[in-house]
Amino acid sequence: MFQENISLKSYNTFGIDIYAESFISVISIEQLKKIIEKNKDIFILSGGSNILLTQNISNPVIHLNIKGKEILKTQLQDTIFIKVQAGENWHEFVLWTLKNNFGGLENLSLIPGNVGTSPMQNIGAYGVEIKDVFYQLEALEIATGKIKIFKKEDCNFGYRESVFKNISKGKYIITNVTFQLTKNHHKLNTKYGAIQTKLENNNITKPTIKDVSNAVIAIRQKKLPDPKVIGNGGSFFKNPVISIQQFNDIQKDYPKIPHYPISEELVKTPAGWLIEQSGFKGKRFGDAGVHKNQALVLVNYGNATGKEILDLAKIIQNTVQNKFRISLSMEVNVI
Secondary structure (H helix, E strand, C coil): CCEEEEECHHHCCCCCCCEEEEEEEECCHHHHHHHHHHCCCCEEECCCCCEECCCCECCCEEEECCCCEEEECCCCCCEEEEEEECCCEHHHHHHHHHHCCCECCHHHCCCCCEHHHHHHHCCEECCEEHHHCEEEEEEEECCCCCEEEEEHHHHCCECCECHHHCCCCCCEEEEEEEEEEECCCCCCCCCCHHHHHHHHHCCCCCCCHHHHHHHHHHHHHHHCCCCCCCEECCCCECCCEEEHHHHHHHHHHCCCCCCEECCCCEEECCHHHHHHHCCCCCCEECCEEECCCCCCCEEECCCCCHHHHHHHHHHHHHHHHHHHCCCCCECCEEC
C-alpha cells in the first residue's frame, strides 16, 4: 500500500529533505510487476547514493527493497557465479564475498548504494570496475512488464556509463545482478599507488583479498566523508578525459598536474585536483560545501537544499572551465 507525503531525507545519502507525494517499498518482483501494470509513470529509488534531489516528486516513488543472494552452480574450477537481488546493500555484499573467500570485489569496498544501481553507473574504484566482474543482469521492462536478460555486451559499459544511463534510461528496472568471481586463484589489483603504499606501510608483502579490502576501506575512510555523518553522494563529478595536446598546454602552467594515460591521444586527470586548484576544497557556502579532504565530494552540512548543492556544482564547473578550459561532467544524477 502506498504511503502519502513521505519525506525522502532518510532515503538519499545527501540527506535532502524532499517529499514524495506517494511512496511504497517493494520487496518482491511480483509486487513490482503488479504496480507497473497499474502505473508506468513511476520514480525508482534504490540506495539513494548517486542522486541529488532538487524538487518534490509527484510520480509514485518505488523504493526497490528486494533482497537475496544465490550461489549458482558452475562446473568451472576457479569461477563462481553469484546472483544478487537489487535491494542488497553493496558494501555488505562485498563483505559477504570476502567472508566466503570469493575474489573480485575487494577494490570496490565501502562504495555506498545498492547492488541494483552498480551496473547502471558501472561503479569503479582503485583500478576495478563493475564490468570486470559482471556476468549478466535481469531487468523489468516497464512498457511490457517482462523480464529481459542483459549480458555484458548488451550493457555498453563505459567510464561511469552504461546503456541504462543513455538510450535505455527510464525503460528498465534492474532487479538482480550476477557476478563472476574467483574461488581460489585470486587476481589481485594492487597497482593503484595508494593501495600498494598502504599494504607496504602495514608490512604486508603477500596480500589476501581481505588485506586489499582493508587497505581500500582505510583509504576511503580517510579521504571520504561517511554519509551517515555528513550528507554526500560520493564523487560528484567524473574525472575528465582530455587530449594529450590540451594536457601538455595545461602542464606548462601546472607541472605537477596528476594524470593517467588512457591511450596515445587521451589522458585522464583527477577532477578533485582541478577543483582543489580552483580554490574550492574545504569551502562552505551555507550548509552546502566541498569536503575538506576530497574536493571531488560535495556535502550537505545539515539543511542544504538540492538546489543549493546544484548551484555550487555549477559554480565549480564554470570556474574549472575558465581556469583550465576543461568541462566537468556530473557523475551524480540530478532529479
